[in-house]
Amino acid sequence: MNLVNKTEKTFALTTPLYYVNDVPHIGSAYTTIAADVVARFQRLLGHQVLLITGTDEHGQKIQRSAESLGKAPQDFCDEIVPSFVNLWQLLDIQYDRFSRTTAPRHEAIVKEFFKRVWESGDIYQGQQKGWYCVSCEEFKEERDLLEGHRCPIHTNKEVEWRDEQNYFFRLSKYQTKLTEFYQSKPNFIQPESRRNEVLSFVNQGLQDFSISRVNLDWGFPVPVDPKHTLYVWFDALLGYVTALLEPDVEATLENALEKWWPINLHLIGKDILRFHAVYWPAMLLSAGLPLPERVFGHGFLTKDGQKMGKTLGNTLDPIALVERYGSDAVRYYFLKEIEFGKDGDFNEVRFINVLNADLANDLGNLLNRTLSMVKKYCTENNVPSIGNEGIPDENPLKAIGLSLGEQVKQAYQELAFSQACVAIFSLAQASNKFIDEQAPWSLYKQGQQESVEKVLYAVLESVRLAAYLLSPIIPNISSDIYQQLGFGINFNDQKQSSLTAPFAIHAKWGLLSSKQQLGKPQPIFQRIEPPKND
Ligand SMILES: Nc1ncnc2c1ncn2[C@@H]1O[C@H](COP(=O)(O)OP(=O)(O)OP(=O)(O)O)[C@@H](O)[C@H]1O
Numbered sequence: 009m010n011l012v013n014k015t016e017k018t019f020a021l022t023t024p025l026y027y028v029n030d031v032p033h034i035g036s037a038y039t040t041i042a043a044d045v046v047a048r049f050q051r052l053l054g055h056q057v058l059l060i061t062g063t064d065e066h067g068q069k070i071q072r073s074a075e076s077l078g079k080a081p082q083d084f085c086d087e088i089v090p091s092f093v094n095l096w097q098l099l100d101i102q103y104d105r106f107s108r109t110t111a112p113r114h115e116a117i118v119k120e121f122f123k124r125v126w127e128s129g130d131i132y133q134g135q136q137k138g139w140y141c142v143s144c145e146e147f148k149e150e151r152d153l154l155e156g157h158r159c160p161i162h163t164n165k166e167v168e169w170r171d172e173q174n175y176f177f178r179l180s181k182y183q184t185k186l187t188e189f190y191q192s193k194p195n196f197i198q199p200e201s202r203r204n205e206v207l208s209f210v211n212q213g214l215q216d217f218s219i220s221r222v223n224l225d226w227g228f229p230v231p232v233d234p235k236h237t238l239y240v241w242f243d244a245l246l247g248y249v250t251a252l253l254e255p256d257v258e259a260t261l262e263n264a265l266e267k268w269w270p271i272n273l274h275l276i277g278k279d280i281l282r283f284h285a286v287y288w289p290a291m292l293l294s295a296g297l298p299l300p301e302r303v304f305g306h307g308f309l310t311k312d313g314q315k316m317g318k319t320l321g322n323t324l325d326p327i328a329l330v331e332r333y334g335s336d337a338v339r340y341y342f343l344k345e346i347e348f349g350k351d352g353d354f355n356e357v358r359f360i361n362v363l364n365a366d367l368a369n370d371l372g373n374l375l376n377r378t379l380s381m382v383k384k385y386c387t388e389n390n391v392p393s394i395g396n397e398g399i400p401d402e403n404p405l406k407a408i409g410l411s412l413g414e415q416v417k418q419a420y421q422e423l424a425f426s427q428a429c430v431a432i433f434s435l436a437q438a439s440n441k442f443i444d445e446q447a448p449w450s451l452y453k454q455g456q457q458e459s460v461e462k463v464l465y466a467v468l469e470s471v472r473l474a475a476y477l478l479s480p481i482i483p484n485i486s487s488d489i490y491q492q493l494g495f496g497i498n499f500n501d502q503k504q505s506s507l508t509a510p511f512a513i514h515a516k517w518g519l520l521s522s523k524q525q526l527g528k529p530q531p532i533f534q535r536i537e538p539p540k541n542d
Pocket residue numbers: 024025026027028029034035036038039143144275276277278279280307308309310315316317318319320
């Protein structure tokens with residue numbers, strides 16, 4: 009059966025399917041924002057994109073969370089899920105599919121997949137003994153535990169001893185195949201440090217892992233032995249596949265995989281790297297399916313050096329942040345300030361300083377002062393009729409602008425969001441400097457109208473390019489800038505903007521023309537007053 013029929017023009021990516029043991033927090037938002045930025049960028053490139061997010065609703069962790077509130081697990085999940093949906097809306101995250109592992113269609117996919125693995129002879133019964141972290145839903149090596157048998161990720165939780173009959177997946181059989189795969193696809197695991205972690209884990213020798221639980225009923229029954237419940241991770245990873253189904257087709261693997269498989273990018277935090285970079289490809293090899301293209305494990309947002317998380321409860325509420333500062337501000341800060349892949353702490357003073365410096369000053373003031381100067385010094389309220397040809401390539405802004413599009417494209421493709429921002433803001437900073445040096449107000453007084461218009465054109469065009477290249481990260485601000493420059497483009501209407509503002513045209517310096525009628529100068533980002541220290 010030829011299950012896959014993917015074309016170059018499609019791009020499918022996933023966030024983790026988040027556990028619904030509690031409402032989402034800034035860590036959950038971090039991955040989802042990054043995924044949305046990648047999706048938006050791919051759409052600008054003209055690709056057909058499928059952004060998948062969702063929730064992982066089975067397993068002991070969820071069952072216990074529900075029990076502690078005296079609720080039935082399904083009711084509990086149904087109550088938590090809207091908090092994810094609402095947060096994504098608040099953050100302008102435009103996903104295409106929301107995959108819930110309790111969806112009836114998902115069970116059909118899981119059964120079919122299980123059957124393929126079963127028929128490969130990779131599932132057998134055995135005795136599982138070991139330390140289990142319910143918050144990770146994972147067995148841990150004794151040597152990795154903290155004092156008092158606590159989980160290194162959930163430092164407030166003790167692991168539990170398990171000794172039970174389970175079904176196992178023959179992971180050890182895939183040791184060589186996986187090693188060969190990692191070698192042939194050096195970009196499969198990113199960043200490099202994560203790849204090295206995985207290689208060293210695999211080199212230590214892979215052990216089979218159990219894929220069923222007893223004494224737990226919140227999950228799918230194991231198809232060949234319903235007394236057992238399927239291990240939550242086995243079913244969760246397949247949630248990515250179920251998400252690929254069109255809404256109205258029958259839930260079969262063939263239908264799911266036809267258009268979008270293999271997934272181009274799994275974006276995850278480093279806590280769940282092993283599942284995605286080792287277990288998942290092995291399961292797919294066993295089922296005879298092609299492997300995903302790339303897994304990127306980013307770092308942790310930390311509080312006092314510890315991973316923020318629902319279990320630890322040391323989280324930051326993204327809703328409060330968005331309500332106070334707006335979604336663009338939150339999106340921008342986390343992607344600009346923390347190198348993607350590394351850990352980063354949140355600090356409110358830093359947050360305010362970065363937003364004021366970059367969005368309010370470098371970009372916002374730049375646009376505002378330039379538009380005001382056009383009003384004052386030019387006879388018409390259109391972009392000065394200089395055009396790209398009127399500006400020599402040595403012009404300092406054009407010189408940066410000419411190569412910026414390609415540079416930023418590469419940064420986005422490498423998920424180097426911070427680098428993309430730095431490169432884009434170097435153009436905004438150069439523009440501010442250029443205005444100060446050229447002093448169009450003096451040129452105007454000296455009657456050098458053409459020189460004035462050249463300066464203003466070069467700056468407006470640079471602001472446009474910066475706004476365009478930032479649009480995946482700050483779609484609202486970019487749309488406002490575009491509107492003030494006379495484009496009727498809203499980057500939150502991605503269908504429209506990918507057609508009317510494709511990367512091939514809008515990422516090039518020199519697009520503005522005198523046809524553009526300028527709008528009223530309005531601040532695009534209000535300066536934030538730092539909190540008073542009292
Ligand atoms: N502190 C964090 N920093 C960055 N990403 C995070 C953070 N916390 C969660 N995530 C994102 O959420 C994923 C884990 O989802 P999960 O539902 O387990 O959330 P969690 O808050 O870590 O839960 P818990 O604390 O119960 O383990 C990570 O792989 C990552 O994508």
